[in-house]
Amino acid sequence: MVIRLHARSAQIIVAGTIALVFLAASWAALRPWLAERSLSRDPTRETASRALSLDPANHRIRAMIAALHHYSLRLRDYPAALAAYQSILRDNPLDGVVWLHLGKLYAALGRLSESDRALRLAAQLGQSNTALLWETAVAYLDQEQPSRTLDALTGLLSASENPSDLAKGYELARTLLTSEEMLDTFILPTVAHYTRYANYLLDRNLNDQALAVWIRLADLAPRTAEPIDPYLQLRVVDLLMQAGRLDSAHQLWTAAVQRMGFADAKAQSNLVSNGSFEWNATVGRGFDWRIRGVSGVAASIDPFTAYTGRRSLRLIFTKSRADFSYVSQLVPIRPDATYALQAQIRTDGLTDPTGIAVEVIDPDGHALVTTDAITGTKGWTAVTAQFRASDGIEIVTLRVRKAPPPPYLPPISGVAWIDNVSLARVP
Template structure:
């Protein structure tokens, strides 16, 4: 039997032809790119134009375009009144979902399409699928919650809004705005345990004047939450501005107990009358409503029940440790300018009862030359605005008060039937004469205001 011969086969690669083939391929690819780029650019431009038929024609010529182009066209058929056509929109949106089933945006738009044609069951299924593909995103949950709310399912809508707020706390104010109901906002807050969301809902209620509802939410916040102290200041200011004086005072007392062991609200209506405590506003940084998603147009002037102590031109005011009347500190006022000095930099709001009699006490020490013209006044302050024509009490520093030693002042005054909030203040008004001179310093301490029974007159002031 003859054996077949085995012949050696050798393949030789001619690199010249390889290089030529690669060059031809690169040239053809470049030409294709040069042709295709303007076409793609034209598609993108046309897809956002107002002529939907242009996009339809482009999709017919290039069916492999991204599904987002088809979804965009479907959304335009839903919301452009000039080409409103829900059935055609659904045609494009269904195909977009088939082409890209894992894109939550396609499912979200499909839900809008089914909602437009009245297919509630499929719309809900599409929204839920969009949430399933993007559980941490806000927009699918927002659209789904709106869908439920429009169809009267308020309880389920609140639960969906709560989950949306957890996913995106910054939108809490927008959700509350949509609910338009204090009770619903409170229900929403109970469904959301996150403190950040509750703080934002509290700020929203404050911006709408719902102080009592806001306080209820505020009480549920832990004191360790950063926003709680700042919200307390805002609520106190809101209470004063809206004549909820008792609630504002109760909030102030709660804030004081939290920040200082020695701070307590008692029968004495003057807060920190002996100047022993540091101002609480220095311990609580101001909180802006805008940081909680609420417009600053709803802000109110910053007011509370602490001493408002400010330096003014020609006058230096501070709390000092210089032989106080009692305790360790006293208020010191020094006139650094000696002519035409006007001053009203020490004041405090005091909550009083209408048509009631009170005893006001304080101690002073003066080292003053010239005409002091320093007065201690209590005036009505409805909504936190001093009423100059509603003076309840006025005491003037005697001209001969330039001697060492403390003097205790005890006087009685009576409020009017309209009085609820008053302003206790120390001020100086310059004389009308050309020669208005004052020099030196004075101290005040031990301010207190107590209710007394009618007909009981306290002892006169005494020198110590």
């Protein structure tokens, strides 16, 4: 009986000890949370003191109290904030965020040399912290120190690939520098940095400045043996075409589609880009097809119907009287040469005697050649035509054409598909 009582007493002691340990551990875990919660819900001097008494070693609470003394209109106390920041940094001198706030506080106190030292330490310690680098740049801007601002922004642009971070950095830098100075002194001369800045400019339709960046990028890339982003190349192709620099645009286009794996090795003689409509990424760009519907005509790529491959162009006519020529592309050619035009056309229930054709237009808008038109319901049918380009014609427009029905006939309905369009020089 005595042995059983002693055993039971021992069990009670062990259980009580475990419970006390558990309670102590729970309190240790809850204490920081309770302290931070009380301070965040009621930021007053009393709650700040109570929070610190609950967890005096809590680094986050000390930083929150320092920030309250620094930034709060109700609790502003610069000497208390300074003492708090300095106390935190004595324990953790590698805290870049605290160095940032200390630098701002020194600036507010007029101690600019100490502010500069603190902000430089913040930037050094937070080289991968884009938010800290941005705040450092803004702090220097507030002190009217443009060179230090630009140094911090350079760090920001080196640390981030996030478009919003890059845009903020570029926009602030552009308030301090001219467009020429941006390239000469600020944008790092690397393929990656030129690419990001060119995209930023193109997004904002700053086309002349984007071309200036492109010239530097195109000169640098071969010397560093680094590839250029083909999607940026496509954007520059569009820009060069708008500027009328078609030769340069076509050279760049050829390089871009080859790098993207879209060049058709089976038909190098075919001057048509994406004549089989298999490439999706380049449709609407550069020298690829421009595809647009109009009232009564839906134009799109059909992923399930093709003469060869998997895709083709599909036109759906629904009670249409449109003079349709809104699928086209520019094709560079050599003057004084003969060319053969070919295509495959399929129709289903196309209720119109004029039919679907493919034609080539010169720069003045005159038709150089038009294939036979296909109408009604027909399987894949080859259409061909030849023409000779006269002197002075170096680029033509290739387009799908559907003439409007005569006024005495009803509107057009039906479907047409076009595939395997080619234009080749005849030897």
